[in-house]
Amino acid sequence: MSSTDSVRWIGQAAAYGVFVLFVGYFSNSPGYQHLAPDQAMLKLSLRHSGQVLGECKQMSAEDLARLPPTMRAPLDCPRERSPLEIELEVNGETRLSERVEPRGLHSDGMASIYHRLNVPAGPTRLKVRMKDHVDQQEFPYAVEQEVELRPGQVLVIDFDSQEKRFEFL
Amino acid sequence: MIRKTQELLDGAFKRIESAFNVAFGPHWNPWYQLGALSFYFFWIVCISGLYLYIFFDTSINGAYESVERLTVEQWYLGGVMRSLHRYASDAMVVTVTLHLVREFAKGRFRGPQAFSWISGVPLLWLLFAAGIGGYWLVWDQFGQYVAQITTEWLERLPVISDSLARTFLSNATLSDRLFSLLVFMHIAIPLFLLLGMFIHVNRLKLARTEPARGLAIGVVLAMIVLSLLKPAISMAPADMSIVPAEVPLDWFYMNFYPLLDRVDPLYVWLLLAGVTGVLVVLPWLSPSKQTAAAAAVVDPANCNGCTWCFQDCPYEAITIVPHSYKKGMRQALVDPDRCTACGICAGSCPSATPFRHVEELVSGIEIPGYPVDRLLDDAMAKVDTLGGEARVMVFGCDHALAIERIEREGVVALSLPCVGMLPPSFVDYIARQDKVDGVLVSGCCSGDCFYRKGNTWTEERFASQRMPHLRTSAGHDKVKVSWAGIFEGERLAADIEEFRSGLQRKNTAGATQAADETEAAQ
Numbered sequence A: 001m002s003s004t005d006s007v008r009w010i011g012q013a014a015a016y017g018v019f020v021l022f023v024g025y026f027s028n029s030p031g032y033q034h035l036a037p038d039q040a041m042l043k044l045s046l047r048h049s050g051q052v053l054g055e056c057k058q059m060s061a062e063d064l065a066r067l068p069p070t071m072r073a074p075l076d077c078p079r080e081r082s083p084l085e086i087e088l089e090v091n092g093e094t095r096l097s098e099r100v101e102p103r104g105l106h107s108d109g110m111a112s113i114y115h116r117l118n119v120p121a122g123p124t125r126l127k128v129r130m131k132d133h134v135d136q137q138e139f140p141y142a143v144e145q146e147v148e149l150r151p152g153q154v155l156v157i158d159f160d161s162q163e164k165r166f167e168f169l
Numbered sequence B: 001m002i003r004k005t006q007e008l009l010d011g012a013f014k015r016i017e018s019a020f021n022v023a024f025g026p027h028w029n030p031w032y033q034l035g036a037l038s039f040y041f042f043w044i045v046c047i048s049g050l051y052l053y054i055f056f057d058t059s060i061n062g063a064y065e066s067v068e069r070l071t072v073e074q075w076y077l078g079g080v081m082r083s084l085h086r087y088a089s090d091a092m093v094v095t096v097t098l099h100l101v102r103e104f105a106k107g108r109f110r111g112p113q114a115f116s117w118i119s120g121v122p123l124l125w126l127l128f129a130a131g132i133g134g135y136w137l138v139w140d141q142f143g144q145y146v147a148q149i150t151t152e153w154l155e156r157l158p159v160i161s162d163s164l165a166r167t168f169l170s171n172a173t174l175s176d177r178l179f180s181l182l183v184f185m186h187i188a189i190p191l192f193l194l195l196g197m198f199i200h201v202n203r204l205k206l207a208r209t210e211p212a213r214g215l216a217i218g219v220v221l222a223m224i225v226l227s228l229l230k231p232a233i234s235m236a237p238a239d240m241s242i243v244p245a246e247v248p249l250d251w252f253y254m255n256f257y258p259l260l261d262r263v264d265p266l267y268v269w270l271l272l273a274g275v276t277g278v279l280v281v282l283p284w285l286s287p288s289k290q291t292a293a294a295a296a297v298v299d300p301a302n303c304n305g306c307t308w309c310f311q312d313c314p315y316e317a318i319t320i321v322p323h324s325y326k327k328g329m330r331q332a333l334v335d336p337d338r339c340t341a342c343g344i345c346a347g348s349c350p351s352a353t354p355f356r357h358v359e360e361l362v363s364g365i366e367i368p369g370y371p372v373d374r375l376l377d378d379a380m381a382k383v384d385t386l387g388g389e390a391r392v393m394v395f396g397c398d399h400a401l402a403i404e405r406i407e408r409e410g411v412v413a414l415s416l417p418c419v420g421m422l423p424p425s426f427v428d429y430i431a432r433q434d435k436v437d438g439v440l441v442s443g444c445c446s447g448d449c450f451y452r453k454g455n456t457w458t459e460e461r462f463a464s465q466r467m468p469h470l471r472t473s474a475g476h477d478k479v480k481v482s483w484a485g486i487f488e489g490e491r492l493a494a495d496i497e498e499f500r501s502g503l504q505r506k507n508t509a510g511a512t513q514a515a516d517e518t519e520a521a522q
C-alpha cells in the first residue's frame, strides 16, 4: 500500500469516526435537567363552563309573533357565559391568578386552563380557588390541603364539574 | 451582507471540501452529495422503521414492552435496527442542515434556483415532525416528556384543541385510540416528506439522489458500528404520575425544547415561523442579478430539433415543440424562469460548430451573455498570442480556479460561465490550429459542478458516450481533461506541465522521424 493510499484510508476512517461520535453523542447527551432533583411538578388543568351571564327573559306575545314559528320559545335565554377566575397558592405564595375566558364565538363554550409549574418537594400547602361568575364576591369553590410531594412527583389539580369540587390526582 | 456571508461560507466550504478530496477523492466526497446522503439516510430510516413496525405493538400498554423485547432479546438485529432508525434520523438532520447551508453558500437560492430552495423549506418541518413524533411511540419516560412538552407547545396555537395536553395528564386519560393516531402520523408524515423530496428535485435533470457506492457503504458500516457500540435504549416505562428530572434529549430534533421551559411557547412559534419566513423570502431579500434577458435563446433557423440540448439542460428549462415555421419539424423552447444561463445547451447544439462557413456563427441555442460567436473570437484571440513550445490552450470555468492565473509562456487560458458550454467541435477546431499543440479542458472539481452537470457532460461527450461526440483528426492525445477546485491550482499546473512534456516528446519524436525520413530520401 502506498503512502497516499494509507493517508486516504486513515483520513476516511477519521472522518467517519468524527461523524459517528458527533451523531452518537448529541443523540441523547448532554442530558437536559428538566426539573431540579429536589422538585416536584404541579399541573393545574381543568375545563369548566362558567355560569350563564344574565337572566332569561319572558317573551311577550307580540315578540313571539314576530319570530318564525319554529323559534317561538317562551323564554329568551342569553348564551354568554362568565369567565372563570382561578387562583393557586403554594405555601402561602400566589403562583397563579388568572381569568380564563370561555371559548366559542358567542363566549358560550367551556373555559379551560392548563398550567404547569415546578415546586420544591416536601410538605406543601396548596390552596386553589375558583369563581365561575363575575358577580361572585367570594370564591365558591376552594380547597386547601397539605400534601407531601416526593421529588419528581406529578400532582394534577383538576376540577370535577359534576360534583363541583377540586380534586388532586 | 447576505452576499458577504455567502462568500465567506463558500470559502470555508471549499477549503473543507478540498481537504476531504485528499481522503475521499472527488467521487466519494460527502460534501458534494449532501442531498443524496439525505435521501440515503431517509431510506435507511424507512427500512429499519419497517422492521421495527413488524414487532411493534400499537397499543399504549403494549408499545413499551414490544420495543424493549426487540432491543434486548433481538439485540443483534432488532436492536441494531432500532439504533439505525434513530441514528440515521439524526444523521439526516445533519446532512440536510449542511445541505441547506451549502446551497446558501453557493448562492443557489436566487432566480431560477429559488424553486429548489423554497421547496426545500417545508421539508425541514416535515423532517422535524417525523423525528419528534417517533420518540412518543417508545412510550418510556422520555416519550412521556416529549409528549408533555409537545402538546403544551402545540396547544399554544389558537387553532389546536385546548384539551390536547389534558390527554396526557394522568394514566387514566390516555387512550389507545390516541396512540394509534400517533402511530399513523409517524407513518403518514414521512410519506409526505418523501413526496416533498420528490417535488424538491423535480425540476432538476437526473437529480443526484444516490450517493456514490463507496460512500454509501462507508456510511452504513459506520452507522452499524455506532449502533453496536451505543445501542439506542429506553428509559423506564411512562408513568404520568412521575417525571424524570433529567431527560436524554435528542439535540438534533429537540434542540429548542429547553426554550419551551423558559419562555412563553408562543414566542417559540414566532421564532420558528420567523426563521422559516426568512428562508422563504431569501430569494427576494438578496435577488439574483441575472435578468430574464440572460436566459438562453433559440434561433429557429439553426435548430433542427435534435433534442440534444433538451437532454443536457440540468434545470429542465428546455422543451421540444413543433417548429415555428418548418413544417413537420421540431425545435427547442426555453422557459426563461427556469434557465440559469449556464450555457450548457450551447455546448450540446450540433449547429454550434466553427467549421461552418458562415459570416457570423449563430448556434441553435445559446446564452446572450456569451454567444458562441464571441467564444470563437475570444478563443482565437488567445491562440494568436500563443508562443513557445508545447503550446496549450486551456478552457476553464468562472466557478472554479481563476484559470487565467496559470497563463505563462506556451499556455493561454479562457474562462467560460460553465465549461459545459464548450462544444466538442470547438475543441477539435482549436486543436487543429497550427499555433496549438494541445487543448486542456478544466473546470469545477469533478463530482461537483456549480451547474450540476457541466463537467459530467463534457467527460461523456469526449468519451463518445453523449452527443455531440468529440471527433478529432488531430488525435485524442492532443486533448486532455483535468478538473480542479479552487485550492487545486498546483495540481492543475502540474497536470498541465505533464501534458506539455508529453506533447513535447511527441513533437521531438515527430521531428526526428521527419528528419530521418528526409535523410533516408536523400
Ligand code: HEM
Binding pocket: B034, B035, B036, B038, B039, B096, B099, B100, B103, B108, B109, B113, B116, B117, B118, B119, B120, B121, B123, B124, B127, B197, B200, B201, B204, B206, B207, B208, B209, B279, B450, B451, B452
Ligand atoms: C429532506 C430534505 C432534503 C433532501 C432529501 C434534499 C435533497 C436534494 C437533492 C437530492 C438535490 C439534488 C442535487 C443535485 O442533483 O444537484 C437537492 C438540490 C437542492 N436543494 Fe435540497 N434537499 C433537502 C432539503 C433542502 C433544504 C431545506 C434546502 C434549502 C432551504 C434545499 C435546497 C436545495 C437547492 C437550492 C437545490 C438545488 C441545487 C442546484 O440548483 O444545483 N434542500 N436537494
Ligand code: SF4
Binding pocket: B295, B296, B312, B313, B314, B315, B316, B317, B318, B334, B338, B339, B340, B341, B342, B343, B344, B345, B346, B367
Ligand atoms: S443555459 Fe441552457 S442548459 Fe443552462 S439552464 Fe438555460 S436552457 Fe438550460
Ligand code: SF4
Binding pocket: B298, B302, B303, B304, B305, B306, B307, B308, B309, B310, B331, B332, B348, B349, B350, B351, B364, B365
Ligand atoms: S441542440 Fe440545437 S439543434 Fe438540437 S434541439 Fe437544441 S437548439 Fe435545436
